[in-house]
Amino acid sequence: MKRITDFFEKITFEGETFQEEMMYSPEATAAFAKHANERDLYAHGISMSGSPLAYDWKSVRKFNEETLISYADFSTFLTGLQSRNINGIYKYHYPSAGGLYPIDIFIYVKENRIENIKQGLYQYHPLQNTLQLVSTEKIPVTLHYYGNRHIFSSSAFSVYLFYVPSASYPKYGGMGMFYGILDSGILLEFMGKSARKKGIGSCIIGNLDFQKFNYNFSQEKERLYLCGMEMGLPLQENDNAE
Numbered sequence: 001m002k003r004i005t006d007f008f009e010k011i012t013f014e015g016e017t018f019q020e021e022m023m024y025s026p027e028a029t030a031a032f033a034k035h036a037n038e039r040d041l042y043a044h045g046i047s048m049s050g051s052p053l054a055y056d057w058k059s060v061r062k063f064n065e066e067t068l069i070s071y072a073d074f075s076t077f078l079t080g081l082q083s084r085n086i087n088g089i090y091k092y093h094y095p096s097a098g099g100l101y102p103i104d105i106f107i108y109v110k111e112n113r114i115e116n117i118k119q120g121l122y123q124y125h126p127l128q129n130t131l132q133l134v135s136t137e138k139i140p141v142t143l144h145y146y147g148n149r150h151i152f153s154s155s156a157f158s159v160y161l162f163y164v165p166s167a168s169y170p171k172y173g174g175m176g177m178f179y180g181i182l183d184s185g186i187l188l189e190f191m192g193k194s195a196r197k198k199g200i201g202s203c204i205i206g207n208l209d210f211q212k213f214n215y216n217f218s219q220e221k222e223r224l225y226l227c228g229m230e231m232g233l234p235l236q237e238n239d240n241a242e
């Protein structure tokens with residue numbers, strides 16, 4: 001299976017150096033986040049005011065491991081991802097370049113966390129609005145970078161998004177992957193916001209290493225892992241800690 005890092009790790013920008021050590025230093029990361037956010041600190045222009053139209057986004061990284069997510073809430077959340085054939089055109093509740101929807105969605109459900117859904121890796125089928133069990137094997141925590149392991153350990157379920165070249169490359173060539181990445185970002189935000197309406201919190205996980213999981217995602221068609229999300233009932237109402 002190809003990895004997204006195979007494409008993007010090669011990218012360079014003149015004058016920029018990748019500082020890998022930041023991965024292991026929370027202090028250096030915090031300092032850099034300040035630097036990045038303040039890049040236009042002294043800019044000025046016409047003042048804008050008003051109340052934000054969207055509610056605040058907030059990642060959740062600690063989940064309630066005692067309370068089951070009801071089947072009704074989980075099912076309602078997934079139904080938001082379904083595709084409906086309207087006059088011969090497949091319609092979703094979120095956009096995708098060219099209406100191709102080349103992102104396959106996998107859901108890993110932990111044991112005793114969702115009412116009526118057994119532990120396992122499932123593929124979500126938007127046309128049928130069904131979850132198909134594809135593996136009962138446990139996903140190891142070591143798939144995740146060290147700093148993300150506690151998030152995976154307490155989440156109720158994980159969502160994994162894969163780009164499917166055969167559903168996009170013939171129309172867009174290499175740019176299809178770029179659009180697929182944009183599609184997955186839109187989908188992540190859509191999922192995070194709709195889950196929140198059912199009290200389910202989420203944290204996007206930028207990267208992990210699927211080589212460490214013994215399941216071949218590309219067995220029936222090529223798939224490229226893009227991004228994921230850990231989800232569950234928030235442990236604390238105001239959890240916002242990294």
Ligand SMILES: Cc1cc2nc3c(=O)[nH]c(=O)nc-3n(C[C@H](O)[C@H](O)[C@H](O)COP(=O)(O)O)c2cc1C
Pocket residue numbers: 057058059060061148151203204205206207240242
């Ligand atoms: C593409 C992307 C990748 C992310 N990867 C991670 C991650 O690996 N681990 C993590 O804890 N948070 C991750 N996040 C969440 C961000 O850290 C978080 O959105 C940001 O700090 C702002 O905080 P907020 O979401 O609570 O507003 C990611 C977010 C995005 C959009």
